[in-house]
Amino acid sequence: MRIEYHRTLIADRVRNQAFHDALKRVIKPGETTVADIGAGTGLIGLMAAKLGAPEVLLYEAAEVAGVAAQTIKKNRARACHLMPCHSTEMEDPPRVDVVVSETLGNYAFEENIIDTLADAQLRHLKDGGVMIPARIRQFAVPVISDRIHRELTVWDEVGFCVDLSDAREMSLNNVYVRSFSPDELLAGGGAAKVWDTVTLGSDRKGTRKGEVSWKLDASETIYGIAYWWEADLAEGIMLSTAPNAPKTHWEQLYFPLRAPVRVEAGESLLVTLRSRSSEEAGTHLAWTAVLFDRDGASKARQAMDLDKGWIP
Structure with a gap:
């Protein structure tokens, strides 16, 4: 597992702040449910929980899911639930109010965010729900x-x-x-x-x-x-x-x-x-x-x- 890659993500304060601000803009504490697709170490999902989301589903298929599980436990984030699979593989997924995915590369689509979020729109997101990023x-x-x-x-x-x-x-x-x-x-x-x-x-x-x-x-x-x-x-x-x-x-x-x-x-x-x-x-x-x-x-x-x- 390339933990060093994830360290570069966590060290990116501009990225982290932007996703935090976007979540804060759309989450109504106690009401808004969230799915974090490609959750990595769990940072963005944990942000959503700390902003008041009562349920956060973290989808992560790679080995780093083990780190996310430990991080969720250490932070006592009872609202967070790890799904150790790719979101497209999940059968009958629970629908949420917000889907967030930071699966972007230097070339925007090299991590297949288009296919992933097209599937999320169809099967994970409630009607009228919010996609982050949107465009x-x-x-x-x-x-x-x-x-x-x-x-x-x-x-x-x-x-x-x-x-x-x-x-x-x-x-x-x-x-x-x-x-x-x-x-x-x-x-x-x-x-x-x-x-x-x-x-x-x-x-x-x-x-x-x-x-x-x-x-x-x-x-x-x-x-x-x-x-x-x-x-x-x-x-x-x-x-x-x-x-x-x-x-x-x-x-x-x-x-x-x-x-x-x-x-x-x-x-x-x-x-x-x-x-x-x-x-x-x-x-x-x-x-x-x-x-x-x-x-x-x-x-x-x-x-x-x-x-x-x-x-x-």
């Missing part, structure tokens, strides 16, 4: 710094008359967890656009696709695409992994381009992102960048795919 928006923006590109293309510099171009190609068909400063992004990050929005519970498609484009007023060289997400937890309470947001244990993602793209003033860059996530197959990502001239004609196209980044 997730995914953002993309061009990267104008060559910092990570230089890191990923070090294969070209090894020397000794050795050609490592195949390995270089695989490196550029991968996605990287990185942190960006605003000055590394187009318009200081202000050019970021939403390429996908998911309403959790009602949206049931684990396959996502979206496209965004930028028409540049001044010439820039684009090296890749930065990604982050925002989650609406409750009315007025949002959690974000953006570079200018309060720091969390999550970071941004970097989607490389195979070769830097010089976009002249008046030209446009179109980026298409695609993802497919499931419990059985994991997460697959692919992205395409197309450069258009001032008249709208395609000048160059690059297509990358995470599946091509793995060693066969």
